[in-house]
Amino acid sequence: MSTLQFTLQTDRLVLKPCETADAECMHELLEDGSVADVIPGLPHPYSLVEIRECIAKDIELDLNGETSHLGIFQKETNQLMGLLMLVRIVKDHHYAEVGYWLGSDYRGKGYMTEAVKAAFKHWFDQFDLNRIVAHHIDGNKASSNVMQKLGMAKEGEFVQHIWHQGQYRNAVWYGLLKKDFYAD
Amino acid sequence: MQTITEFETDRLVIRQFSEADAPKVFEMLSDEEIARNAGAPWPYEMKHATGWISMHDDLFKKGETLPYAIEVKDTEELIGCVSLNNMYTPNGPGDLGFWLGRNYWGNGYATEAAKCMIEIGFQTLGLNKVYTFCLSGNVGSEHVLKKCGLIREGVLRQQMPRGGKFIDMIYYGILREEWSQTI
Ligand SMILES: CC(C)(COP(=O)(O)OP(=O)(O)OC[C@H]1O[C@@H](n2cnc3c(N)ncnc32)[C@H](O)[C@@H]1OP(=O)(O)O)[C@@H](O)C(=O)NCCC(=O)NCCS
Numbered sequence A: 001m002s003t004l005q006f007t008l009q010t011d012r013l014v015l016k017p018c019e020t021a022d023a024e025c026m027h028e029l030l031e032d033g034s035v036a037d038v039i040p041g042l043p044h045p046y047s048l049v050e051i052r053e054c055i056a057k058d059i060e061l062d063l064n065g066e067t068s069h070l071g072i073f074q075k076e077t078n079q080l081m082g083l084l085m086l087v088r089i090v091k092d093h094h095y096a097e098v099g100y101w102l103g104s105d106y107r108g109k110g111y112m113t114e115a116v117k118a119a120f121k122h123w124f125d126q127f128d129l130n131r132i133v134a135h136h137i138d139g140n141k142a143s144s145n146v147m148q149k150l151g152m153a154k155e156g157e158f159v160q161h162i163w164h165q166g167q168y169r170n171a172v173w174y175g176l177l178k179k180d181f182y183a184d
Numbered sequence B: 001m002q003t004i005t006e007f008e009t010d011r012l013v014i015r016q017f018s019e020a021d022a023p024k025v026f027e028m029l030s031d032e033e034i035a036r037n038a039g040a041p042w043p044y045e046m047k048h049a050t051g052w053i054s055m056h057d058d059l060f061k062k063g064e065t066l067p068y069a070i071e072v073k074d075t076e077e078l079i080g081c082v083s084l085n086n087m088y089t090p091n092g093p094g095d096l097g098f099w100l101g102r103n104y105w106g107n108g109y110a111t112e113a114a115k116c117m118i119e120i121g122f123q124t125l126g127l128n129k130v131y132t133f134c135l136s137g138n139v140g141s142e143h144v145l146k147k148c149g150l151i152r153e154g155v156l157r158q159q160m161p162r163g164g165k166f167i168d169m170i171y172y173g174i175l176r177e178e179w180s181q182t183i
């Protein structure tokens, strides 16, 4: 299977598209359910077969230029730690949404801020974006901190916009304009 | 999904579109400002109107997108559209939309139709929330939303390209519990 052959490097990380061979590792990272707890729509439990299918589907979408998925690998060990994705790319509107997660062993070390910053530099250019947004459900302090560290501005908290795990939850919305990203 | 297809307000009938409405829809959406704000294709052609209306039976069966025609009771004239959209996820909110032919602006019709649609959303469809995004500067639309009790919850900056610029979109919403206190 062909994939997009490109790699981004940061001090501690390598960002590159996943392959179906990464499914087992991803399965382990997602197994404790802590990611599905904060990302509405992410299945849990999520079987190995389903994850493999999902990776294959994402590769295809990436090849079509509809999305961009990057595995987050530890440079030293080559260990897959999480995923970073650009979705809902609306070319005419120069707009897209970002999503991300790390396995619980790899959180709290500044990895995600490092990863997203590098990916933004690449994506603003590659997809000719004017604006990238991100949203999290209320209470996800770690995610809102990442957004703030990236210079994203809170644009609203949309009350009970999301039904998740049997409850109405607020969607907290952040946006980043190209001009502000490059102003720093 | 329950498919009640006709409602009444003081002056209006809110009903499903039929094939016979296509020429009037085409006429009303042959106005760039209205077509663009309604999210319709531009330039708008007759085939867009017939194609759109031909999808409605399926849309109503699926229940995710419900476009209703607005008709004036007295004259039986079709004057526009009011809709609830994007109801894709279980227990998710409904996205309110509306537009009127230019000749019918300024009579309170949009407010009357939108109030009815909101009631349909909460009472008939059992929604928990009705929301919409309104282009910054669309004064008429913001007035309608406020008169219907929707509250401004945020601003998506530079969300929509329009006339060579990126325009903000304002999020308005109302919860079922807020709405039930207004009736
Ligand atoms: C959200 C997530 C990606 C953050 O990744 P991370 O690499 O741990 O984030 P960073 O280490 O770059 O932390 C960024 C900031 O948030 C803070 N932070 C991290 N975890 C936190 C927590 N649980 N509570 C409060 N603050 C936290 C960090 O201290 C850091 O701030 P600082 O530099 O001022 O100390 C990670 O926690 C995760 O994958 N969570 C589960 C999935 C998820 O929430 N995805 C996002 C859905 S919108």
Ligand SMILES: CC(C)(COP(=O)(O)OP(=O)(O)OC[C@H]1O[C@@H](n2cnc3c(N)ncnc32)[C@H](O)[C@@H]1OP(=O)(O)O)[C@@H](O)C(=O)NCCC(=O)NCCS
Residues within 6 Å of the ligand: B033, B034, B037, B038, B097, B098, B099, B100, B101, B104, B105, B106, B107, B108, B109, B110, B111, B112, B132, B133, B134, B135, B138, B139, B140, B141, B143, B144, B147
């Ligand atoms: C927005 C639209 C539906 C308003 O329809 P309408 O029937 O004229 O609205 P109403 O008569 O119910 O007006 C409600 C209030 O807004 C005011 N208003 C309406 N248009 C206005 C305008 N352009 N400027 C200032 N005030 C306006 C009315 O005076 C009224 O206030 P009042 O009751 O205090 O007098 C109509 O202009 C339209 O179809 N526009 C194009 C499509 C569109 O923008 N749809 C909304 C997408 S979010």
